[in-house]
Amino acid sequence: MYNRVRRKKVAEINVVPYIDVMLVLLIIFMVTAPLITQGVKVDLPKADAEPLSKDQKPPLVASVDAEGNYYLAVGTSKNQKLSGEEVASLVKAHLAKAPDTPVVVNGDGAVSYDAVIQLMVLLQKQAGVPSVGLMTDSPEK
Template sequence: MMTVQRRRRRPVADINVVPYIDVMLVLLIIFMVTAPLITQGVNVDLPKAAAEPLSEDSKTPLVASVNRDGQYFLNENSNPEAPLSAQELAVQVAAQLQVDPERPVMVNGDGAVSYNQIVQLMVLLQRAGVPSVGLMTDSTGVE
C-alpha cells in the first residue's frame, strides 16, 4: 500500500497591505483636489468682541468706501468726494502701499450695500496687494 504523505502548510503571518495602499492613494487624491478650494478667500480682520477704535498713535488708515450705488471712493484721493472706477481705486491703493507697506487698509460700506459689493471691494483690494483688510463699523447707538 502506498501511503500518501501530506505536507502541512504552515500559517503565514503576513498582512496584505495592497488594499490599504489603494485607500491611501484615493484619500491623497481627494485631499489634493479639495485643499486649494478650502484656502480661497479674502483675509479680513474681524473684531472678536465689541469693536475698539484705532489708537491715537496708529497710522492713519487708507479707507476704501463703497456707497449704496456701488461707486468706489478713497480717502487719499485728490478729491475724496469723486467716485473712482475699480481700476483707478486699485492703482491708487497699490501706489499708497508702495510708499508705506505697513499702512492699515479699511473698508467702509454703506448699510444698504449688498454683501456681494463689499466682497468685490475686498477682492479688488487683495489684488492690489493689500495683505489684510479691516472693516469699519459705526459704534454710535450701540450699547
C-alpha cells in the same frame, strides 16, 4: 502875486484797506477749514468693535456707497467716484510709499454684501493689501 505850486495828481491806489480785508478773510478761512467735513455719506452698520490705535498711521479708506460706487480717501483728500481698477492702482501706489498703512473698507449698510466683498478682493488681489479692515459705527447705548 504868489506863484502856487501845482501838485501832480497821483494815480496810485491805496492798498492798505485791501490788505486788511484779505487778512480777515484768511483768518476766517483758517478757522472754518477744519470744521468742514469731507467724505462719502454712508450709513455704517452698527457693531461693538475695537477702534484703531491712536499711534497708528491714518488708514486708507476705500468706500462703497448705497449705489455701489467706489471712493478712496487718503488723509484729507476729497472723495471722487472711481472705478475698481483706479482704486486698486491708487492703493497700490500709496502702499509702495508707505507699506505699513492700514486699509479699511467703509461700506454703506444698505449696499449688498457682494459689493463689499468685491471691493475687499479687489484690494487684496490687485492692490496687494495684506489685510483689509471693515469700518463700523458704535451701537447706540
